[in-house]
Amino acid sequence: MKKTQVFIALLVVLVLSASAFAQKIEIVYWHAMSGLAEQAIAEQVRKFNESQDRIHVEVEYKGSYRDTLNATQAAVQTGNAPHVIQSFEISTQQLIDMGIFVPLQETLPEGAVDWGKFLPAVVNYYTFEGVQYSMPYNSSNAILYYNKDVFEKAGLDPERPPETLEEVYEYSKQIVDSGAAPYGLVFPLHSWFVEQWMANIGAILVNNDNGRSGRPTELLATQQEMIDIFNWVAKMYNEGYYINPGVENWSQSRQIFAAQQVGMAIDSTAAVSTKLKAGEDNDFRVGTGFIPIPEGYGRHGSTIGGGSLWVLGVHSEEEIAAAGEFVVFLSGPEIQAQWHKDTGYYPVHIDALELLQEEGWFEENPAYKTAVDQLFESIPSPASFGAAVGVFPEIRTIIVDALQEVFQEVKTVEQALADAKVRGDKAIAEYNRVMGF
Amino acid sequence: MGTKFPGKLYPLLLLLPTFVVIGLFIYYPMYQTINMSLYKSLFMGLRQIYVGIENYIELFTSPAYRQSLVRSFSFAGLVVLFSMTISFLMAILANQKVRFARFYRTALIWPYALSPAVAGSIFLFIFNPSVGVLNYLLESTIGIRPDWISNSTLAFAMVVIAAVWKQLGYNIVFFLAALQNVPGDIVEAAHIDGANAFQRYWKVIIPLLSPTGFFLLTMNLIYAFFDTFGLVDVMTRGGPVDATNTLIYNLYRDAFQYSRTGFAAAQSIMLFVIVTVVMIVQLKLGNRTVYYQNE
Numbered sequence: 001m002k003k004t005q006v007f008i009a010l011l012v013v014l015v016l017s018a019s020a021f022a023q024k025i026e027i028v029y030w031h032a033m034s035g036l037a038e039q040a041i042a043e044q045v046r047k048f049n050e051s052q053d054r055i056h057v058e059v060e061y062k063g064s065y066r067d068t069l070n071a072t073q074a075a076v077q078t079g080n081a082p083h084v085i086q087s088f089e090i091s092t093q094q095l096i097d098m099g100i101f102v103p104l105q106e107t108l109p110e111g112a113v114d115w116g117k118f119l120p121a122v123v124n125y126y127t128f129e130g131v132q133y134s135m136p137y138n139s140s141n142a143i144l145y146y147n148k149d150v151f152e153k154a155g156l157d158p159e160r161p162p163e164t165l166e167e168v169y170e171y172s173k174q175i176v177d178s179g180a181a182p183y184g185l186v187f188p189l190h191s192w193f194v195e196q197w198m199a200n201i202g203a204i205l206v207n208n209d210n211g212r213s214g215r216p217t218e219l220l221a222t223q224q225e226m227i228d229i230f231n232w233v234a235k236m237y238n239e240g241y242y243i244n245p246g247v248e249n250w251s252q253s254r255q256i257f258a259a260q261q262v263g264m265a266i267d268s269t270a271a272v273s274t275k276l277k278a279g280e281d282n283d284f285r286v287g288t289g290f291i292p293i294p295e296g297y298g299r300h301g302s303t304i305g306g307g308s309l310w311v312l313g314v315h316s317e318e319e320i321a322a323a324g325e326f327v328v329f330l331s332g333p334e335i336q337a338q339w340h341k342d343t344g345y346y347p348v349h350i351d352a353l354e355l356l357q358e359e360g361w362f363e364e365n366p367a368y369k370t371a372v373d374q375l376f377e378s379i380p381s382p383a384s385f386g387a388a389v390g391v392f393p394e395i396r397t398i399i400v401d402a403l404q405e406v407f408q409e410v411k412t413v414e415q416a417l418a419d420a421k422v423r424g425d426k427a428i429a430e431y432n433r434v435m436g437f
Numbered sequence: 438m439g440t441k442f443p444g445k446l447y448p449l450l451l452l453l454p455t456f457v458v459i460g461l462f463i464y465y466p467m468y469q470t471i472n473m474s475l476y477k478s479l480f481m482g483l484r485q486i487y488v489g490i491e492n493y494i495e496l497f498t499s500p501a502y503r504q505s506l507v508r509s510f511s512f513a514g515l516v517v518l519f520s521m522t523i524s525f526l527m528a529i530l531a532n533q534k535v536r537f538a539r540f541y542r543t544a545l546i547w548p549y550a551l552s553p554a555v556a557g558s559i560f561l562f563i564f565n566p567s568v569g570v571l572n573y574l575l576e577s578t579i580g581i582r583p584d585w586i587s588n589s590t591l592a593f594a595m596v597v598i599a600a601v602w603k604q605l606g607y608n609i610v611f612f613l614a615a616l617q618n619v620p621g622d623i624v625e626a627a628h629i630d631g632a633n634a635f636q637r638y639w640k641v642i643i644p645l646l647s648p649t650g651f652f653l654l655t656m657n658l659i660y661a662f663f664d665t666f667g668l669v670d671v672m673t674r675g676g677p678v679d680a681t682n683t684l685i686y687n688l689y690r691d692a693f694q695y696s697r698t699g700f701a702a703a704q705s706i707m708l709f710v711i712v713t714v715v716m717i718v719q720l721k722l723g724n725r726t727v728y729y730q731n732e
Binding site for chain 2: 066070073074076077094097098099100182183237243244245246247248249251252255256259261262390391393394397400401404405407408410427430431433434435436
């Protein structure tokens, strides 16, 4: 008799614990970071899973941002969509238009997040008409890296990086003429830098306040700001001061800087560890500075690049809430501070900055500080909020094509930009047509 | 002689698996592609509007598409010509009875084992205008440092060279196998009849190799049209200014970068038609010129 009772009791315990286990909410998270960042993310997810016992997160690396997004769209149609994905900044408008994501704000209980605790430039980018759509996660912008030894050899002050594009030209000339390096400057031939320059001089890329006050209908490629930037890049290339490492070719660009073929490089803040390591490995000192901008416009501060976290709306309310909770965890101070140290992306949470400051991180690592300082200079405006346009990926190709036409002198700057505008406007019009605007 | 199947149902039953596989994996996707090409779409079809044949009209009237067509044909022509000629010559060399012949033969096949992404990256490092090996050699010998990345013609040449190199291994394997199967007595007979080395190849061996050559021609054409977009993506992304934007890369970019699936589907149908026409022409010519021994 007793034996049976014990057996039944055991059985009850077993069933109860099993059902408790089954009640864990399963969340699937897809991201687009490889290498060191992938390991860092795995660690973040592990911390989340251990921090509570209601939710279990399964993490998966899905290739590039594009791959992740394409996989998500396909998964939604076949009914096995993930709960959270990481996507890049230029897909923001598309993700809003897709209608498969819920604004992050709606997944969280009222007042769960103090948005005042996040870097304003970062929050603004993902806010539309007062609604916070996604969680800033890995944010970056462009800064100047320079080789102090090359500067010295060229007779330049190694503690004074150039601040304007005109200075970059002068410095490059001196570097090349003195034989300190074969070229002055390198950056991947990427529209992102053009976008960064535009934002820094307070210019917008598409009409309707960069698409922030209404649907954009025009690519503003023919404005003077754009022409000035193009003229400068063309001059740098044609006189042999800028070396083109290839379209969106980050690795070649970094290789050229590491091989001391140039005195200066413009690159993402996310490359800070890579750049410092290149200096160590090849025995030269690396300096950093704000991204140099065209003279005569004044500095309006950077817009951000990188990615954010999106919650899909094609799941039960319970799962969506759990996904929201997970996303908030990933943007918390401790996680973001560690993330910054691992990768060079900004800590998007202000408390994370304080944590790092207390540790003395920025004093020991001044190169990391440049990036954060630069972002704090941002003046809130449609230019620094960044462009919101559905066909952003295509616009990037159009801008880079125009630069290449200018390099090969098949078109003048004005002609190339006028043609770019026609192409861009057509792409925007088609997008708006399919969306029914 | 022939065996008789009991009833009409039995053979059909045996064929059923084939029909199912073909239907599911070839005809159904084909039908879907045609269907998709009649829409303007966004986000992999999450949003779409029916537009009839507008996508096709756009393709036919687009100067950019016409340029891409011309570019693809010159690309395919160059890749097929060079990869087949060079690999044939190398196969002849590899077929010689020399020391380490087996090692050489294995080494020649290696390029084929690399993925396009890896091959593309390696070639980029070779061609890099400032830190590349090639420009280092060019500068120290003849004093020039061409910009392979920014110049349209040079970038096109660079991708052709990489695509040719990538295909060499595959071609050499087949040519080598074919060369080793050439009956020695025929060659010997030609030798005795006074044919010199060139004549022996031109009049005897090449005709005997023509079935392999024809097979490789087909495979190389398909390779040049369909399988080279990985190289293009890694090396040039279709640039500079569309110089390497072949039909297949343009299609890939519209479908997976710009999420214009409908327009990409129309391009895919066009590509299908183009390659079919090329294949028909090739088969017609092939029947006249290829010599099959056992006929």
